[in-house]
Amino acid sequence: MKITEVKVWLVEGIKYNWTLLKIHTDTGHTGVGESTNWPGSPIIEAATRHVGERIVGLDPMRTDFIWTKLYRDLNWIGPTGASLCAISGIDMALLDLKGKVLGVPCYELLGGAFRKRLRLYANYWFTGGGHNAEDYARQARAVKDAGFLGLKFDPFAHTNYLYGEDLSTNLELTPAQQDLAFEVTKAVRDAIGPAMDMMIETHAMLSTRTALVMAERLAPLGVTWYEEPVGPENANTLRAIRERVAPSVPLCVGERHYTRHGFRPVLEQHLCDVIMPDITRCGGPSEMKRIATMAEAYGVPIAPHNPNGPLSTLASAHVCASIPNFFRCEFMFNDVPWRDSVITHPLDVSSGHLLLSDRPGLGVDLVEEEMERHPGIRRLDERENFYV
Secondary structure: OOOEEEEEEEEOOOEEEEEEEEEEEEEOEEEEOOOOOOOOOOHHHHHHHHHHHHOOOOOOOOOOHHHHHHHHHHHHHHHOOOOHHHHHHHHHHHHHHHHHHOOHHHHHHOOOOOOOOEEEEEEEOOOOOOOHHOOOOOOOHHHHHHOOOOEEEEOOOOOOOOOOOOOOOOOOOHHOOOOOOHHHHHHHHHHHOOOOOEEEOOOOOOOHHHHHHHHHHHHHHOOOEEEEOOOOOOHHHHHHHHHHHHOOOOEEOOOOOHHHHHHHHHHHHOOOOOOOOOOOOOHHHHHHHEEEHHHHHHHEEEEEEEOOOOOHHHHHHHHHHOOOOEEEEEOOOOOOOOOOOEEEEOOOEEEEEEEEEOOOOOOOOEEEHHOOOOOOOOOOOOOOOOOO
16 A cells, blocks of 8 residues: 555635645545644645645554654754654544545554543634623633633733733733733632633743742632643753742643653653643654654653644544543634534544544544535635634
């Protein structure tokens, strides 16, 4: 069996584009994957097309060989970033293809299932109002009513993902912004009650001093984790945060860490309580499984970052089904209506859980006509509040 073609689509999502792909072989077997990342999704699309061309002629069943070959070949342009996203999507599609050839779900290829019902937490549930306590509380109650047992949000919201005039150059918050963040967070906690998970996102957009001040201030409200209080560039900075934040405020990092090599210093130095690799960035399901196994040796649970498309959700769930140290998986509470129609079987989500099927591979195929009806956004001014 040989790979003959890799097709790639850029598809519009709720907040950013998805990069979806399909591997074809000379035997008619196919596999689907996702290499979504943003901002800069056209770069990811181009990288995925190029990496797809590099695997034509290879045996798709040699999944670990192909991963290693691509990682070592492309390491010269950097072991992270766009090339790793492309490798992640290719790896996902190869695992899906292998499962379909062998007639087994991906979780069986990863060691078998500890569970097939995966606990989710909601993100992007706060899109129906302004940045105020009342609107956040109202929407948080809707998440709880839908059966979710956890939610995540950025109460600071003093900036966006793109550097600009709305961003304090020193990443500080004014006293009024600090008060608003506390009021919004308290309103959410009051709305959902004490038992529900509440994850606090910072997007690494706070100065060290401000991150520490707000961690201490929010601690009495019950924080399941405090996410990315610093960026991924320097483990020593994260250590400084870890040593000064109260133990009652667990730290979670990892959405911008690539491969097991990126997670190693964080785990070896015991710098966080939860890791959150993103399957479309960290190296795909094969690498996420390796990262999870490494984390298990340090007693650290895994909660995949996943504000992506439906294949990312399914692939993350298959990995999480196969590991003992699973904690939660992220899920976009509000999404585009075509999330389920670009795949042949809708995501089976109810009461805040995702149920995996026993269909081979990831359990779905891509619907090409539907993806082509929703092409990706390519211009920064084409859609408001969208991260091209």
